[in-house]
Amino acid sequence: MKTAVRTTIRTGVLSQALEDFKQLTKVGLAVSVVFSSVAGYFLGAAAIDYRVLLLLMIGGYFTVGASNAYNQIIERDLDALMQRTRNRPIPSGRMSVNTAFVIATVCAALGITMLYLVNPKTAMFGAISIFLYTSVYTPLKTRTPLSVFVGAFPGAIPFMLGWVAATGKFGIEPGTLFMVQFFWQFPHFWAIGWLLYDDYKKAGYYMLPTGKKDRATALQVIMYVIWMIVVSVFPVTGLTGELRLSVAGAVIVALLGLGMLYFAVKLYQDKDNASARKLMLASVAYITLLQIVYVADKYLGG
Known part of the structure; x- marks a missing residue:
């Protein structure tokens, strides 16, 4: 009986430790980032090297997890103020800051090492991503809405990181x-900032460009969606080197973008959380489907 109890306790402790690790490294976000990197790798690779692909996936997860x-x-005290984050490992008291720091540092070291084994440029961009996210974006979140602009740089690295991993080169x-x-x-x-506005406000985060849930913010959302669509279909012009997109692929990508634009316009019209949630979900669907279309277009479109 005692052995069974000890085994149950040990299993429970290990299960909680794994769950805390997943929360600390934000497994859902990390996996989505790895997906972007893999898509970029398939786009850049002339032939698939599964050793490189595995290093990119694991190294990418550790790099994002470290960030x-x-x-x-850094944000442990602010996380304790928000309903969404107060049960994270550190603010809840389940994990000490020292333990979290060791985990973060080990993840960073493993991630950058694995990316270096892919090639030095991939490791460099991985290290830049960690630095920008933790040392620039994070401190700015409570100071200025421009933090989103800064955070967009490390956030945009994964897709192109896969191409650099495949080719060792950075270009058009x-x-x-x-x-x-x-x-x-x-x-x-x-x-997300619109949807979680009240919760973010408790911690002093002002993520919206005007600091308010207003039409000016919604108008900027529409403008950036339009720019996103233009850039996303641009490879059909043939001006982006080895990155190409067929006319059929461009049409599909454009339709996906117009779908996202529809939800952006709805946010402008209704200015409510329901519209923000739909736009957020549409944005996740858009980037995932775009990457799938890009890869499918390369390998199936000839």
């Missing part, structure tokens, strides 16, 4: 992938 963990260490192709995800960041995060 998220450092972020939660990964630059275009970067710009696609860069412009996408604004409507995505402003939709």
